[in-house]
Amino acid sequence: MMGTERKWEETRSDDLKDDDLRLRSGFAVPEIDSAPVADMISSLPEGILSSIISLVSLREAAATGILSKRWRYLWMSSFNLDLDGKNMFGDHFQWQCTQWKQKKKSRFVSWVNHILELHVGEKVDSFRLEYPLRDYSCDVDRWIQFAIDTHVEKLDINLFEDDSLDSYDELYQFPHWLFAQVGKQSKIKKLSLDSCRLNLPTNFSGLNLLSSIYLARTSLDQENVDSILANCPFLERFSLLMCCCPARLKFSGGGRFLSLKDLMIFRCFPLENVEIRDAKNVTSITYTTDMFGQVFLKGSAQPLRLCLTMDFDPSAHTTYVLGTLAKDFPQVESLSLSIPFIRIPIQFTTFTRLKKLSLSDLSSQKNLLGMISAFLEAAPSLVHFYIDLGLACKENENVERRKIVEHAEYLKLKKVTLNEYRQHQHLKEVELHSFSGYPFEFDLAIYLLKNAGVLEKMSIDRVTSLYTGDGHERAIIPYGEPEIKREQIYSILRLEVPSTTSLVLL
Numbered sequence: 001m002m003g004t005e006r007k008w009e010e011t012r013s014d015d016l017k018d019d020d021l022r023l024r025s026g027f028a029v030p031e032i033d034s035a036p037v038a039d040m041i042s043s044l045p046e047g048i049l050s051s052i053i054s055l056v057s058l059r060e061a062a063a064t065g066i067l068s069k070r071w072r073y074l075w076m077s078s079f080n081l082d083l084d085g086k087n088m089f090g091d092h093f094q095w096q097c098t099q100w101k102q103k104k105k106s107r108f109v110s111w112v113n114h115i116l117e118l119h120v121g122e123k124v125d126s127f128r129l130e131y132p133l134r135d136y137s138c139d140v141d142r143w144i145q146f147a148i149d150t151h152v153e154k155l156d157i158n159l160f161e162d163d164s165l166d167s168y169d170e171l172y173q174f175p176h177w178l179f180a181q182v183g184k185q186s187k188i189k190k191l192s193l194d195s196c197r198l199n200l201p202t203n204f205s206g207l208n209l210l211s212s213i214y215l216a217r218t219s220l221d222q223e224n225v226d227s228i229l230a231n232c233p234f235l236e237r238f239s240l241l242m243c244c245c246p247a248r249l250k251f252s253g254g255g256r257f258l259s260l261k262d263l264m265i266f267r268c269f270p271l272e273n274v275e276i277r278d279a280k281n282v283t284s285i286t287y288t289t290d291m292f293g294q295v296f297l298k299g300s301a302q303p304l305r306l307c308l309t310m311d312f313d314p315s316a317h318t319t320y321v322l323g324t325l326a327k328d329f330p331q332v333e334s335l336s337l338s339i340p341f342i343r344i345p346i347q348f349t350t351f352t353r354l355k356k357l358s359l360s361d362l363s364s365q366k367n368l369l370g371m372i373s374a375f376l377e378a379a380p381s382l383v384h385f386y387i388d389l390g391l392a393c394k395e396n397e398n399v400e401r402r403k404i405v406e407h408a409e410y411l412k413l414k415k416v417t418l419n420e421y422r423q424h425q426h427l428k429e430v431e432l433h434s435f436s437g438y439p440f441e442f443d444l445a446i447y448l449l450k451n452a453g454v455l456e457k458m459s460i461d462r463v464t465s466l467y468t469g470d471g472h473e474r475a476i477i478p479y480g481e482p483e484i485k486r487e488q489i490y491s492i493l494r495l496e497v498p499s500t501t502s503l504v505l506l
Helices: 002-010 018-025 046-053 058-066 085-089 098-118 137-149 176-180 222-231 314-328 368-378 407-413 439-451 486-493
Strands: 080-084 126-130 154-158 190-194 212-216 237-241 248-251 262-266 273-277 284-288 295-298 305-309 334-338 356-360 384-388 429-433 457-460 465-467 474-476 502-505
Touching: 080 085, 080 098, 085 098, 098 137, 126 137, 137 154, 137 176, 222 248, 305 314, 314 368, 356 368, 368 439, 429 439, 439 457, 439 486, 486 502
Parallel strands: 080 126, 126 154, 154 190, 190 212, 212 237, 237 262, 248 273, 262 284, 273 295, 284 305, 305 334, 334 356, 356 384, 384 429, 429 457, 457 502
Antiparallel strands: 465 474
16 A cells, blocks of 8 residues: 555646645545544455446545545546546536636646556556547547556547537547557457547458447548448447438448447438448447438348437428338337427328337427327337427417316316227336426326226326437436426326326326
8 A cells, every 4th residue: 555655646747736636626535544444345355346436436436535544545446437527627517618628628638647647457447538638639649548558448538629620630530550559459349439530541450349339520431431340340339420421321341241230320411321231130220310211221130229310390201200111110129209290191101010119309299199199009019108298389389388286277178088099908118208297298198098908107207308319328407396296296197097007206
């Protein structure tokens, strides 16, 4: 432990003051004269303690140093390094103020250098950097070299800045050459780059263990895609977010079968035509409306999961969603749709294998019950139904704006006629999110309770969620206190819930 303590004193950066470490980052730990606390956790082997420390943020890990002398330097061997503005400056860190960010860049760079100097572990599993450092490429290169030397398996570099670029050439060039050094085999399996240029040369083996790559806010052409697929034979997940791409892109193995399982293309312009060739293992595809009807599978498996987002004029694509989509992807079992508006067609194609359906961003849907009924009829095998109400119908001037307070008040407004809709025989679980207490929301809940003959569970969450564009996760964004209390929801729905259904209010 004395050696570690000397390292703290000897490697301390001259431009970092005590107050910077203690008050800003929280990484300086006060002197403790008391004996270590003899508890079960502190008596565990140091490797296990380092694993525990690695489960929390770097800032929180450093704070554990106050527990005892043994814990004081444990954070220096954390397996996960999360280097961002929040860890450096605390919860008050804001991205919006450009002038504030410019003043803090040099301090942030010094802080990262200091943290990496103090790190004593030989192995780092995850390395994440998030800060607008476009003009500090040499420092970022050095930090990536540190990640390589510590055998990082997950590398995440996010240098996104709010101000616009004159050219994508101004973006940070990811130093692929560092991964081709003699005697140093890269261990990276997951690579995430935001606002970075990635140009891999031909026959490059430095990233041949990659199983996942995520590229955001960069420029990408067919040559870039070909080089990534050719040099990363084990790549299973390929994600593009808000990238500048050509109108057409082809994902092909060039004569060999791809390992690709999951392809995500979110708001990449002007891309509108995608061909997936020789992908026998593909199971999931995410894309936006500009490519509706323009995703072609050749020599590839049919995906089991689709995630589609409608932009701009969604009404022009409703015929495709409830008409052609089921024909293009007949094997789909999980479907996620972000649909501000959908015009219910007179006839629609059946999703014969669809088991899970997620609908969100229903901000302009005027006939919500009719739309939900249409989807239930189009998916007779549906088991799980997720509906994020968001601002659904709430901006419509014809909708009753008052919240429901008592059951008697709702009964006066109740207009839903259940006899108009068919019974669904397989739906077992329903999730309603962003529930605010409008009459139409209770109409929807009661309709589903009455028309799902085998419904086992209905969850009602009053918190709003937001689709992040990754195709898999939803970020929960709180907007103050929920607009209706759980007790009020329960008082209205309790008499409508069948004895075989569990009602969960969140």
